[in-house]
Amino acid sequence: MRWRTLVPAVLVAALASWPVSAAAKLYVVTTTEDLAAITREVGGDRIDVEAIARGYQDPHFVEAKPSFILKLQRANLLIVVGRELEVGWLPPLIQQSRNTKIQVGAENYLDASARVKILDIPTGEITRAMGDVHPLGNPHYWLDPENGRIMAKAILAALVRLQPVDRAYFEQREADFERRVREAEKRWDAMMAPYKGLKAVTYHRSLPNFAGRFGLNIIGYVEPRPGIPPTPGHTLALINEMTRQNVKLVLVEPYFDLKTPNAIGRSTGAKVLVMPPSVGGVKEITDYVKLFDYNINLLVSAIKSLSS
Numbered sequence: 001m002r003w004r005t006l007v008p009a010v011l012v013a014a015l016a017s018w019p020v021s022a023a024a025k026l027y028v029v030t031t032t033e034d035l036a037a038i039t040r041e042v043g044g045d046r047i048d049v050e051a052i053a054r055g056y057q058d059p060h061f062v063e064a065k066p067s068f069i070l071k072l073q074r075a076n077l078l079i080v081v082g083r084e085l086e087v088g089w090l091p092p093l094i095q096q097s098r099n100t101k102i103q104v105g106a107e108n109y110l111d112a113s114a115r116v117k118i119l120d121i122p123t124g125e126i127t128r129a130m131g132d133v134h135p136l137g138n139p140h141y142w143l144d145p146e147n148g149r150i151m152a153k154a155i156l157a158a159l160v161r162l163q164p165v166d167r168a169y170f171e172q173r174e175a176d177f178e179r180r181v182r183e184a185e186k187r188w189d190a191m192m193a194p195y196k197g198l199k200a201v202t203y204h205r206s207l208p209n210f211a212g213r214f215g216l217n218i219i220g221y222v223e224p225r226p227g228i229p230p231t232p233g234h235t236l237a238l239i240n241e242m243t244r245q246n247v248k249l250v251l252v253e254p255y256f257d258l259k260t261p262n263a264i265g266r267s268t269g270a271k272v273l274v275m276p277p278s279v280g281g282v283k284e285i286t287d288y289v290k291l292f293d294y295n296i297n298l299l300v301s302a303i304k305s306l307s308s
């Protein structure tokens, strides 16, 4: 009976021609959409990736949902921003997932902040009792494309380790991502060059990496401290300082109340601009390069409208 030997041979041949990853796709969970976007750049269609927080939410304060625990239970890899960005909501979710591989410090828990450039590292003692949500330096570091590339490299290393059969594919995609970011940076630099040193105020300290990279001078914040809501005294001092330095731009993350920024705008004549600091912050920002494209376009149009 020839077919008895033939059929398995055909099956074996068919299986061998399938990409192994189709049989067991790596499932990656990230805390934010920025991390998911970079992971998608590297992993392409050989992985599945989902973010927990949405880009229009404040990543410091995410409301925990049971569905998050289900995601974490299935995760082969968890990628976090780190620097305590998620400390207010993530630890109980990880714990309740009972997934031993993604517990803090476990082999499939990746803290993307390990090698990036971190700003605002406190010199004195800062405790969470003071309400400051940036006690380990500024966790909004993904807003510098240089850090984006460093994050992509760390993600590449994790994907290669967990799914080595796709090494060449991941490496090629990561290199392509870096190349596209570098090319886009030339465009962003050209657009921002005329406004080097332009003074602005931001609501939260989300933008030091962005400002440092693209030449904005952030002279103050609507929040007295990261995570502390505005107080009348602080707002008054900020208005006085903005008036003294002739600051005409207030940048606000989409998840903050506009009442105080608008009052500051009325007192100083400054323009209040809602600027999404994350992928998914508005529907047009679907990937990491578009995050900068969108915000730089937004900023430049706002600055032009100030001087016209």
Ligand SMILES: [Zn+2]
Binding pocket: 060, 133, 134, 139, 140, 204, 205, 206, 226
């Ligand atoms: Zn923050």
